[in-house]
C-alpha cells in the first residue's frame with residue numbers, strides 16, 4: 001500500500017469487502033437454484049414427452065386412448081381464447097387506466113376504484129370462473145332453456161344460443177375479466193411513467209387533453225401497456241380452473257368455427273363470425289383431463305407432451321412481448 | 335415593499351442593444367422608438383400553489399413586439415409568473431390566481447376563455463428542450479395538425495418556414511424524417527422554438543431557453559430572439575445578466591414572489607431604483 005490508512009479502518013474494510021462478497025455469492029446461489037429447479041422440471045417433462053410429442057400429436061384431436069390423443073383442437077381453442085381475451089381486455093383495461101390516470105379527480109370514489117382494482121388482481125381465478133358461469137354461460141338462469149338464434153348476413157350466417165353456454169365468447173369474456181385488473185395496473189404504471197414534460201409541451205402548443213393523450217401519452221406508454229397485456233393474457237390462457245367451472249369440454253374433435261388452417265380464414269372469412277359462438281377446448285383443460293385419466297401411466301406421457309406445447313405457446317407470446325417492447329422503444333427513442 | 339409603477343398605457347422602449355454577431359442594427363439604434371402598446375397587463379395578481387403563495391400582488395405591463403426579461407433569484411416566482419401568462423399553471427392541481435391578467439385587454443382567466451385557443455396564441459419554450467419522440471417534421475407539424483390543418487402542402491410549407499425562422503433549416507433539411515431525439519441540445523431547443531412558431535402565436539414565453547446550452551448555441555438563440563421580436567412579443571426568464579442586458583428592452587426584477595422593479599433594461603442595469611435590484615445585479619445577493 002502506498003498510502004497509509006489506520007489499522008482499525010483497514011480491519012473494518014476487510015470485513016466490508018467480505019460481506020459484499022458473501023452477499024454476491026448468496027444471490028448467485030439463489031438465482032441458480034431456481035434456474036436449476038426449472039431446468040430439472042423441463043428436463044423431466046421432455047423425457048416423459050419423448051416419443052409422444054410428434055407431428056401426429058399436434059395434428060390430431062383428443063381421444064380417449066392415449067396413443068391416439070392429440071392437441072389440435074386445444075391449440076386452436078387456446079389461440080382463439082387468447083385473441084378474444086386480448087381484444088376484449090385491451091380497450092376496457094387501457095380505457096380504465098386512462099380515465100384513472102388522466103381524467104379522474106382524486107376523490108373518494110376514484111380512491112375506491114383504484115384500491116379495488118388492486119384487490120381484484122388478487123381474486124382467485126376460480127371465482128372468475130364462477131362469475132363467468134353465472135353471467136355468461138347461464139345468464140343468471142333467466143332463460144328456461146337455451147334458445148337458438150340465427151343471424152343472416154348474405155354469405156354468412158351466425159348461429160348462437162342464449163344463454164351463451166360454454167362457448168369461446170364466454171371463455172374469452174371470463175378470461176378478459178380475469179386479466180383486466182393486471183392490464184389496468186400495468187397500463188396505469190405505463191401512463192404514469194410518461195414524463196410530464198411531454199404532456200406540458202403538447203398542452204403548450206394548444207392541444208386538447210384528448211389530443212395530448214392520443215398523440216403523445218399513449219404512444220409513449222405503448223411498450224409498457226403491451227408488455228402488461230401480453231403477460232396478463234398469457235397468464236390467463238394458462239388458467240385451467242375458470243374453464244373447468246365454465247363447463248368447457250375436453251373431448252372435442254373439431255376446431256372452433258370449423259377453421260382448420262389459416263388458409264380457411266382467407267378462403268372463407270365468414271367462418272370467423274361463428275368462432276365466438278362455438279364450443280371449444282383449451283390446452284390447459286386437455287392437460288387437466290389427461291392427468292385425471294384412469295390409464296395414468298400412459299396418459300402421463302400425453303400430459304407432458306401437452307404441457308410442452310402449452311409452454312411453447314406461452315414462450316411465443318413472451319417473445320412477442322419482447323419484440324413489441326423493443327420495436328416501440330426504438331421508434332420512440334428518448 | 336411592492337413599490338411598483340402603475341400599469342402604463344403605452345411604454346417607451348428604446349432600440350435594444352444589438353447582440354454580437356448580428357448584422358441587423360436598427361437605423362436609429364440607441365434612440366427612442368415609438369411607444370409600444372401593451373400586450374399583457376397584470377394587475378394585483380397573486381398566485382397560490384395550494385396554501386403556498388408564490389406571487390404577491392404583481393402589477394406589470396409587457397409591451398408588444400419587444401423582449402421583456404424576467405430576472406431574480408431562484409425560487410422567486412419567475413417561472414410561475416411566466417406560466418400564468420398562458421395558464422400552464424392550470425395543469426397543476428390546486429393552483430389559484432387572483433387579480434387580473436389581461437391579454438390585449440381581455441382577461442385570460444375569465445370563464446369564457448378557452449385555454450386551448452389561448453395557448454395557441456401564446457407559444458412557450460421550456461428550459462429543458464422537450465422534443466416529441468417523433469420525426470423532426472412531425473414535431474414542427476404537431477401544432478398546426480392538432481389545430482385541424484390537413485392540407486399536406488400547407489404543412490410542408492409551414493414546417494420549412496418555421497425551421498428557417500428558427501435558423502435550423504440548413505442543418506436538418508436533409509433529415510426531416512429522422513427522430514428529433516437525435517438532434518443536439520442546441521438544435522433541439524431551436525426545434526422547440528420552430529415548433530412553437532408553427533402555431534403562429536403572437537407571444538413567445540421562454541423559460542431559461544439557453545441555460546443548458548454552450549456559448550455558441552446560446553448566441554444563436556439570442557440572435558434568433560433578436561430576429562423574432564420584430565413580429566412577436568417575447569417574455570424570457572434568464573439567470574444570465576449579460577443575456578438579459580443584451581437581448582431585452584425591458585427587465586423585471588422579481589424577489590420572493592414580488593415584482594421589485596420593472597424598467598428599461600439599460601436603466602435597470604446601470605441605475606436601478608431599488609437597492610435590492612442593485613445588490614442582485616452586482617452579485618451581492620442571490
Ligand SMILES: Nc1ncnc2c1ncn2[C@@H]1O[C@H](COP(=O)(O)OP(=O)(O)OP(=O)(O)O)[C@@H](O)[C@H]1O
Pocket residue numbers: 383386388406407408409410411412413414415426
Ligand atoms: N408545482 C409546484 N407546486 C408547489 N409549489 C411550487 C410549484 N412550482 C413552484 N413552486 C414554488 O413556487 C415558488 C416559485 O417557484 P418558481 O418555479 O416560479 O421559481 P423561479 O423563479 O422560476 O426559480 P428558478 O429560477 O429556480 O427557476 C417556489 O417557492 C417554489 O417552491
Ligand SMILES: [Mg+2]
Pocket residue numbers: 412413414541571
Ligand atoms: Mg424557473
